[in-house]
Amino acid sequence: MTKQICKQIAIASAVLGLMLSAANSSAQGKLPVRKGTPAAAAHASQGTSPTQALVPGTTSYTTFSYIDFPQSPYTYATGINFGAANSKMLIVGEYGPDLESGFGLQVEGKKGLTYAFAPVVYPGSSSQGAFGVNDLGQIVGVYTTTSAYYGYEYSKGKFTTISVPFSGAVVTEAFDINNSGDIVGPFEYSSGVWQGFLLSSGVYTPLAYPGSNYTIAEALNNNGDIVGYYDDSSGNEHGFLLSGGTYSSFDFPGATATYASGINDSGDVVGGYCTTSECVTDYDGQQGYVLSGGVFTTINVPAAAATAPIDINNNGVIVGSYSDPGAGPTSAAHSFIAFP
Numbered sequence: 001m002t003k004q005i006c007k008q009i010a011i012a013s014a015v016l017g018l019m020l021s022a023a024n025s026s027a028q029g030k031l032p033v034r035k036g037t038p039a040a041a042a043h044a045s046q047g048t049s050p051t052q053a054l055v056p057g058t059t060s061y062t063t064f065s066y067i068d069f070p071q072s073p074y075t076y077a078t079g080i081n082f083g084a085a086n087s088k089m090l091i092v093g094e095y096g097p098d099l100e101s102g103f104g105l106q107v108e109g110k111k112g113l114t115y116a117f118a119p120v121v122y123p124g125s126s127s128q129g130a131f132g133v134n135d136l137g138q139i140v141g142v143y144t145t146t147s148a149y150y151g152y153e154y155s156k157g158k159f160t161t162i163s164v165p166f167s168g169a170v171v172t173e174a175f176d177i178n179n180s181g182d183i184v185g186p187f188e189y190s191s192g193v194w195q196g197f198l199l200s201s202g203v204y205t206p207l208a209y210p211g212s213n214y215t216i217a218e219a220l221n222n223n224g225d226i227v228g229y230y231d232d233s234s235g236n237e238h239g240f241l242l243s244g245g246t247y248s249s250f251d252f253p254g255a256t257a258t259y260a261s262g263i264n265d266s267g268d269v270v271g272g273y274c275t276t277s278e279c280v281t282d283y284d285g286q287q288g289y290v291l292s293g294g295v296f297t298t299i300n301v302p303a304a305a306a307t308a309p310i311d312i313n314n315n316g317v318i319v320g321s322y323s324d325p326g327a328g329p330t331s332a333a334h335s336f337i338a339f340p
Contacts, residue, residue, distance in 0.1 A: 061290075061299050061318065067335040069095035069103055069117065077105075077319040077335035079132040080311045082179065082222060082265060091319055092120065092130035092139055093335060102130035102141055107337070122152055122159055130154075131185075132176035132219070132311075140174035140183055149173065151185055164197050164204050172197070176219040176262075176311075184217040184226055196228055209240050209247055217242075218261045218271075219311065227260040227269055237280070239271055252289050252296050256280055260291075262311035262318075268292040270299075270309035270318055283308075288320060301336050309338070316340040 069075045077093040089107040094100075102120035120130040122143035130141040139154040140162070151162030151174030163172045164187045171188040183199040184207075196207035196217025208215045209230035218228040226242040230249075238249045239260035251258045252273035257280045260271040269291040279285045288299045288309040300307045304322035312318045318338040 061338045061340055063339040064301060065337045065339075067091075067093075067105070067115070067337065072096055074099055074333045075335045076129075076321045076333060077337075078130065078310050079176065079262075080313045080317065080319045081133050081135045081137075083135070083313040083315050083317070089313070089317065089337075090133045090135075090137060091337070092133045092141070093319075094129035098127070099129060100127035102128045104130060104133070104139065120154065128152075131174065132183075134177050134179050134181075136179065138177055138181065140177045140185070142173045151183075153177065153183065155181075162199065164206075166204070166206060174199075175217065178220050178222045178224075180222065182220060182224070184220045184228075186216045186228075196226070198226065207242065209249070215240075218259075219263050221263045221265045221267075223265060223267075225263055225267065227263045227271075229259045229271075239269070241269070250291065262309065264312045264314050264316075266292075266314065268312055268316065270312045270320070272308045290318070299338065301338075307336075 067075055067077055072095040074097065075093065075095045076099055077091050079092045081090040083089065091105040091107060093103055095103055104118045104120050106116040120128065120139060120141065122128045125143035126146060128141060128143040130139050132140045141152055143150055143152055149171045151172045153160045153162055153174065162174045162183065166187070168189045168191070169187050170190050173185045173187070174183050175185040177183045184196060186194050186196050188194050194214040194216060196215045198205045198207060198217070207217050207226065211233060212230040213233065213235070215230045216228045217226055220226045227240065229237050229239050231237050237257040237259065238251050239258040241248045241250065241260070255273040255275055256277060257274040258271065259273070260269050262270045270288065272286045272288050274280045274286055276285065284306060286306040286308060288307040290297045290299055290309070290312070299309055299318065301322040303325065305325045307320065307322045309318045309320040319335065321333055321335050323333045
C-alpha cells in the first residue's frame with residue numbers, strides 16, 4: 001500500500017497539553033518494540049520466512065485511515081484516549097528509523113481527518129516512546145539513557161520517572177494510564193525475567209500470571225481491568241485478563257500465540273495472534289482481533305503483510321500498526337485508525 005503522509009496543520013502550543021519543542025535525538029540504542037508488532041517484524045524478518053495465511057478483515061471495521069509521521073519510515077501508534085470525557089481523539093506512539101522518538105497526535109473527524117502532530121521529548125534522553133494516553137492528556141511511555149530504560153508519566157507540563165522499587169529490577173516500561181492515573185507496564189529483573197506492574201495511588205504492585213515464565217501487562221481500563229500476555233511453562237504465549245483480582249486466560253481459536261494489548265471500559269479487547277511458528281519468531285503475517293462479548297473477530301488492514309491492533313476506545317475506534325507486503329529490513333511500518 002502506498003505510504004500516505006498525513007496532512008499537517010499548525011500545531012498550537014497546547015496540543016495535547018504538550019509544551020514541547022522538537023528535538024533531533026540521535027539514539028544510542030533503539031527502544032524495545034512491543035511484542036507482536038509489524039514494526040518488530042520489519043526489523044526482525046529477513047523476508048525468507050513463510051507468511052501465515054491472512055484472514056479477511058471483519059466487515060464491522062470497513063473505514064480505515066492511515067497515519068505516517070512525516071518523512072519517517074516507521075510510525076507506530078500505541079494508544080488512544082478512552083473518549084468518555086473528551087470528544088477529540090488523542091493518539092500517541094513512536095516514530096523514526098529505530099522507533100526512537102515519541103509523538104502525540106490530536107485527531108478530529110472521521111472522514112477527511114485533520115491531524116496535529118507534536119513530538120514527545122523526555123529531556124536529556126537518548127530515545128523515547130509514548131505508549132498510553134488518557135482523557136486528561138496524561139501520557140506514559142519509556143525513555144532511555146546511555147545505560148538504562150525507564151518509564152515516565154507526562155502530566156501538566158511535567159515529566160516524572162517511573163521505576164519499580166522491587167529488588168533486582170533493572171528495567172521499567174510504562175505502557176498505559178487510565179483516567180484515575182493508574183499505570184501498568186512490564187519490568188525486568190536482572191535475571192532476565194519479565195513481570196507486569198500496577199502503579200496506583202503511589203503504590204507499585206507486581207503482576208504475574210500464575211505459573212508463567214513471564215508476564216507482560218499491556219493495558220488497563222477505567223474499571224481497573226488489566227490485559228496483557230504471558231508465556232506458559234511450555235513456552236506458549238496467551239492473552240490474559242485480570243479483573244477483580246482474578247486472572248483468566250484466552251486464545252484466538254487455532255492460534256499458536258495470542259497477545260492482548262488494549263481494553264476499553266466495555267471490556268472489549270484488541271490484540272494480535274499468530275498461527276505459525278514463523279510468525280511467533282518474527283511476527284511476519286501477524287493478524288489482529290477484537291474480542292467482544294466472548295466472540296473473536298479478525299481485523300486486518302487491507303493488503304497489509306501484518307496487522308497489530310494496539311488499543312481501542314469507548315467508541316470502538318481502534319489504533320494500531322501494520323507493515324507493507326514483503327516485510328523485511330526495507331519494509332515500512334505504518335499506523336492506522338479503524339472505525340466501526
